[in-house]
Amino acid sequence: MTSTNPILDLDRVREIFDLAGSYLVWTGGKYRDDPYPLWHDLRQRAPVQPGVVHQLMGVTDDIGFHGLPEPDREHFSAFSWAACDAAYRDPETFASSPEPVDVESGQATITNSLLSMGGAQHRRYRALVQPSFGPARARWWIENWIDQTVHALIDCFEAQGRAELNVEFCAAIPVLTITGSFGVPVDQALDIRETVSRQPDALIEIIKPIVAARREHPQNDLISVLTHSEVSDEEGATHRLSDAEIYSFSLLLLAAGSGTTWKQMGIALTAMLSRPEVLAAVAADRNLLRPAIEETMRWMPTDPMFSRWLAQDAELEGQHLPKGSVLHMCIGAANRDPARWDRPDEYDISRPLKPTFGFGGGPHVCLGQHVARAEMTVGINALLDRLPGLRLDPDAEPPTFGGLYERGATAIPVVFG
Amino acid sequence: MPGAPRPTAIHVDRAQCMGSGMCIMYAANTFAHDDETKAVVIDIDGDSLEALHNAVEACPTGALALVYESEGV
Ligand code: HEM
Numbered sequence: 270m271t272s273t274n275p276i277l278d279l280d281r282v283r284e285i286f287d288l289a290g291s292y293l294v295w296t297g298g299k300y301r302d303d304p305y306p307l308w309h310d311l312r313q314r315a316p317v318q319p320g321v322v323h324q325l326m327g328v329t330d331d332i333g334f335h336g337l338p339e340p341d342r343e344h345f346s347a348f349s350w351a352a353c354d355a356a357y358r359d360p361e362t363f364a365s366s367p368e369p370v371d372v373e374s375g376q377a378t379i380t381n382s383l384l385s386m387g388g389a390q391h392r393r394y395r396a397l398v399q400p401s402f403g404p405a406r407a408r409w410w411i412e413n414w415i416d417q418t419v420h421a422l423i424d425c426f427e428a429q430g431r432a433e434l435n436v437e438f439c440a441a442i443p444v445l446t447i448t449g450s451f452g453v454p455v456d457q458a459l460d461i462r463e464t465v466s467r468q469p470d471a472l473i474e475i476i477k478p479i480v481a482a483r484r485e486h487p488q489n490d491l492i493s494v495l496t497h498s499e500v501s502d503e504e505g506a507t508h509r510l511s512d513a514e515i516y517s518f519s520l521l522l523l524a525a526g527s528g529t530t531w532k533q534m535g536i537a538l539t540a541m542l543s544r545p546e547v548l549a550a551v552a553a554d555r556n557l558l559r560p561a562i563e564e565t566m567r568w569m570p571t572d573p574m575f576s577r578w579l580a581q582d583a584e585l586e587g588q589h590l591p592k593g594s595v596l597h598m599c600i601g602a603a604n605r606d607p608a609r610w611d612r613p614d615e616y617d618i619s620r621p622l623k624p625t626f627g628f629g630g631g632p633h634v635c636l637g638q639h640v641a642r643a644e645m646t647v648g649i650n651a652l653l654d655r656l657p658g659l660r661l662d663p664d665a666e667p668p669t670f671g672g673l674y675e676r677g678a679t680a681i682p683v684v685f686g
Numbered sequence: 687m688p689g690a691p692r693p694t695a696i697h698v699d700r701a702q703c704m705g706s707g708m709c710i711m712y713a714a715n716t717f718a719h720d721d722e723t724k725a726v727v728i729d730i731d732g733d734s735l736e737a738l739h740n741a742v743e744a745c746p747t748g749a750l751a752l753v754y755e756s757e758g759v
């Protein structure tokens with residue numbers, strides 16, 4: 270199929286967002302099995318145990334994610350809700366980085382950022398960006414970027430009676446939302462997505478003139494908010510973000526906010542489309558979309574593992590963890606801990622709402638979670654509004670899930686009308 | 687939890703609050719952010735007891751506590 274999408278080159282999007290393609294092999298993109306039975310077994314064996322999650326699962330490929338490979342450290346993995354919860358609630362012991370973060374003179378990478386900071390540094394930096402990402406700010410994101418992106422994408426396939434929602438819809442929304450909020454034109458958006466993990470400097474070259482321009486003349490976009498926001502510390506001194514801090518943050522936003530929201534929205538759609546009675550219920554009563562999305566975050570978080578570095582010796586659920594070791598919190602397993610949820614493997618949107626670790630927890634809890642929820646809600650609502658009779662294509666392979674440390678749907682072929 | 691007592695106050699530790707908005711996510715009629723992006727209680731009876739417990743549990747910095755008047759008085 271050749272690309273007819275006026276706002277995005279869909280063939281390029283397909284290549285960049287192919288779960289098993291070269292871009293995602295490192296995080297276990299080739300993995301096609303169901304990890305949950307193995308995680309149940311591992312949790313039952315011990316809530317915390319020596320080893321790395323994928324190796325404990327018997328996966329011998331050289332794959333990794335946050336906190337890996339770190340060959341010179343001891344590794345432990347946590348599989349229960351209680352163990353992950355205890356680690357999240359004690360960031361002094363379970364630190365987000367083994368060494369201090371230096372955004373100013375250090376290298377521009379995804380981890381040399383907010384994600385790895387601790388204590389007062391994390392607090393100060395996060396306070397500067399948090400106001401733009403609160404629940405009350407969701408409307409700002411929707412009106413400026415999400416709404417128009419969602420509808421422009423549906424315009425592209427509405428008349429065709431069919432679509433592949435994973436790439437033509439889910440993948441494109443988050444990239445265009447974030448780059449839009451940077452003030453970057455659409456034709457540069459894919460260049461950015463493509464280079465973000467391999468050549469972070471290329472992103473900085475694109476962002477640099479925008480930051481300089483917004484310092485002079487603020488506009489109604491995120492970079493302007495970042496150049497102008499101020500926060501006072503305990504001593505009363507005010508802080509603003511430096512250029513280097515804004516570059517580091519922009520890099521993190523793209524890395525943390527585009528692949529995740531894409532795959533999580535695909536998982537949500539697949540879960541509903543594969544259960545026509547659930548989809549029909551949600552279509553008829555849109556109040557059910559929220560529990561459907563929250564249940565998706567529990568049932569299959571796209572990133573099922575994040576890591577912490579031990580700043581001192583600790584005991585966790587009977588396992589001794591020496592200072593300097595790495596703890597991999599398998600939040601995918603914690604989210605299906607039978608000690609916390611009945612019938613944990615069932616996707617059930619009528620469960621009473623309860624916090625999950627789908628967006629993490631503790632002080633590093635996802636900054637973009639309210640934006641991500643807005644993207645998924647606006648996106649799925651628009652599909653239901655504009656594509657009556659939306660259903661899986663009966664003549665195509667039904668969607669399956671893949672990926673190990675970044676999970677998502679393989680493809681979501683649908684028909685409508 | 688029908689019949690369970692409702693809190694008489696909700697304590698927000700402003701020094702701990704990092705403005706995550708999780709409490710608002712779970713109990714939107716009870717909590718809001720002030721202009722420093724710190725949580726404030728707008729209506730102590732705004733949400734169900736379950737919603738309040740979710741908010742307290744979800745708070746990433748443990749900044750929220752439900753206060754019951756009979757406790758320790
Ligand atoms: C459904 C989609 C998303 C999922 C599943 C997700 C998941 C997560 C998780 C689990 C963490 C915690 C990492 C840790 O504990 O070390 C996190 C952190 C973060 N996320 Fe998200 N995220 C999503 C969307 C977004 C979006 C849309 C943005 C930005 C627009 C974003 C920005 C961030 C940032 C900046 C952090 C680091 C926060 C900090 O360290 O203080 N995320 N995310």
Ligand code: SF4
Nearest residue numbers: 703704706707709745
């Ligand atoms: S959940 Fe906690 S940290 Fe987040 S806004 Fe509410 S009180 Fe503050």
